[in-house]
Amino acid sequence: MATLVLLRHGESVWNAEGLFTGWVDVDLSTKGESEATRGGDLLLDADITPDVVHTSLLKRAIRTANIALDVADLLWIPVKRSWRLNERHYGALQGKNKTQTREEFGEEQFMTWRRSYDTPPPPIKDDDPLSQVNDLRYAELPSELIPRSECLADVVDRLLPYWYDSIVPDLAAGKTVLVAAHGNSLRALVKHLDDISDEQIVGLNIPTGIPLVYELDDDFAPLKRGGEYLDPAAAKAAIEAVKNQGGGAGKKAAPAPKKPEPKKDAPKSRRGRKK
Numbered sequence: 001m002a003t004l005v006l007l008r009h010g011e012s013v014w015n016a017e018g019l020f021t022g023w024v025d026v027d028l029s030t031k032g033e034s035e036a037t038r039g040g041d042l043l044l045d046a047d048i049t050p051d052v053v054h055t056s057l058l059k060r061a062i063r064t065a066n067i068a069l070d071v072a073d074l075l076w077i078p079v080k081r082s083w084r085l086n087e088r089h090y091g092a093l094q095g096k097n098k099t100q101t102r103e104e105f106g107e108e109q110f111m112t113w114r115r116s117y118d119t120p121p122p123p124i125k126d127d128d129p130l131s132q133v134n135d136l137r138y139a140e141l142p143s144e145l146i147p148r149s150e151c152l153a154d155v156v157d158r159l160l161p162y163w164y165d166s167i168v169p170d171l172a173a174g175k176t177v178l179v180a181a182h183g184n185s186l187r188a189l190v191k192h193l194d195d196i197s198d199e200q201i202v203g204l205n206i207p208t209g210i211p212l213v214y215e216l217d218d219d220f221a222p223l224k225r226g227g228e229y230l231d232p233a234a235a236k237a238a239i240e241a242v243k244n245q246g247g248g249a250g251k252k253a254a255p256a257p258k259k260p261e262p263k264k265d266a267p268k269s270r271r272g273r274k275k
């Protein structure tokens with residue numbers, strides 16, 4: 001038996017502003033930092049001691065893991081990072097306001113881009129300031145592997161090799177594994193773990209900052225489907241909040257605004273690919 005803890009990063013600045021984020025490297029909000037601290041407290045209270053942490057290459061996940069592990073006095077444990085745990089690349093929607101996108105394109109298109117399993121948003125152009133093609137942290141990746149947009153099916157495809165090659169070996173060695181990642185990369189992992197259909201995964205949302213614990217059998221399948229949130233009541237409320245971002249599913253879209261809000265500037269990141 002092995003223990004796997006999934007932790008979505010705390011609220012980010014762009015979560016708070018209601019913007020599509022994807023691979024843009026935005027930081028935690030003050031509330032997000034508090035959520036990460038609370039995540040660490042919940043781990044302590046549940047007497048769960050991760051032996052190793054896996055994160056994405058994005059600071060909101062990295063900092064959430066650090067804050068939570070610091071609370072538990074576990075900042076020293078080994079850390080492994082991979083772009084394969086990154087958030088779903090939101091293509092040309094990155095930096096756009098969710099409510100305005102819903103109003104401009106309508107509820108159906110908005111939800112298709114946001115939650116459909118196999119329809120990616122329009123691709124981002126390589127010369128867009130919010131593109132990641134020249135971001136130093138992906139310099140070792142062949143350019144064609146850097147996403148220009150992803151649907152959840154694409155995330156499942158790029159995440160599973162990391163699950164099998166990097167996380168499963170740690171679990172097999174008897175380690176308690178913490179994975180600090182993102183709403184949609186964790187949805188992809190939960191889809192795999194709980195064997196959720198392409199249709200059902202559309203309705204699954206992951207709250208920020210609340211550890212989700214899976215006890216796994218010898219085949220790395222969950223003993224309890226869905227795992228257990230360490231604060232189930234808070235998780236339930238937070239899941240609803242994620243679901244309703246941008247106006248929420250099922251609500252009629254308001255008429256299109258006169259002028260869509262311009263895209264946000266990208267937080268600065270180091271540019272330039274290695275030779």
Ligand SMILES: O=C(O)[C@@H](CO)OP(=O)(O)O
Pocket residue numbers: 015019020021022023087088090114183184242245
């Ligand atoms: O903007 C994003 O990158 C994600 C997660 O914050 O949003 P959503 O929940 O709409 O997929």
